[in-house]
Amino acid sequence: MKQHNSRYLPQSSPSDHPSFVSEHRSAMKEIARGQSLVTQLRAIVLPVLQADQRCELVAQMFQDILDCSSKAITDLQLQHQSDARPDDALVDDKKRVRRISSDHGIKEEGANANPHHQHKRRRSDDLVSLETPVPHYDGRQWRKYGQKHINKAKHPRSYYRCAYSKEQDCKATKTVQQQDESIGTDNPVMYTVVYHGQHTCKDNNGVDSGTDESETSTLSSSDSRSSISTTCTDPCDHQTSLGDNKLIEKSADLVTKSMYEPLDMNPFAPLDLDSWELDALL
């Protein structure tokens, strides 16, 4: 789980070969690129298939493909990690201790725990990043829990966690950030989406990919309405004034909502997202 950056590579390790490391990196990069392409392809194909009874199957297959590549990346990372870090404890001892103790801090029933939980910076393990014009069309339901302006980035980064994080203790999170370029009006706005952790939940749209831990159960009927709205607040551009921002986000909300509902809520519902999708992708 814990993984370390290449800076922790031991000086004399055989894996220290620059070519070895860069091959690893480029392999992961290629897989991530494949994921991005599959995601985009899914955004095109699923809407077209919405009336087809195989839609669900196709969605499942897309998800399986994405899961495969996620697993491949994880394996590569683990391999890289074990190569690069024969003795973790020697390298990162103090930080490790602190990290572990703080990990206990949150889990332990808050008896005397600090009222403020730890906010640790995420490590680079167990993450998958991809670039896509459709950052939210991933078949999952997310809930936004934060937004932050990132240093040297034009656009804020939005933080999402699985909509079932509470009910099912799903640890999956993702961040979405619009890429800087935004040059012309004709080329699609691209987003960098970074997924952290694996879904352990079962979402209720039938397209589950999570490593089901058999602890699913009891979907609280409290969200029978459209509450777990998908994460559509793309912070479009300039956050000049608050009012402006909200207007923009609301309009984005409309667009994206009509776009996600078919997959998230009802795969077979009529939809009108083709134009938007194609606009975004072409």
Add this chain to the structure above:
DNA sequence: CGCATTTGACCATA
């Protein structure tokens, strides 16, 4: 009124 989102503050990490 209940819910999701927004947003500033807090805190861990590099």
Add this chain to the structure above:
DNA sequence: TATGGTCAAATGCG
């Protein structure tokens, strides 16, 4: 110390 990730009160919407 700067930066990034998370929390939780405030806000607004349905």
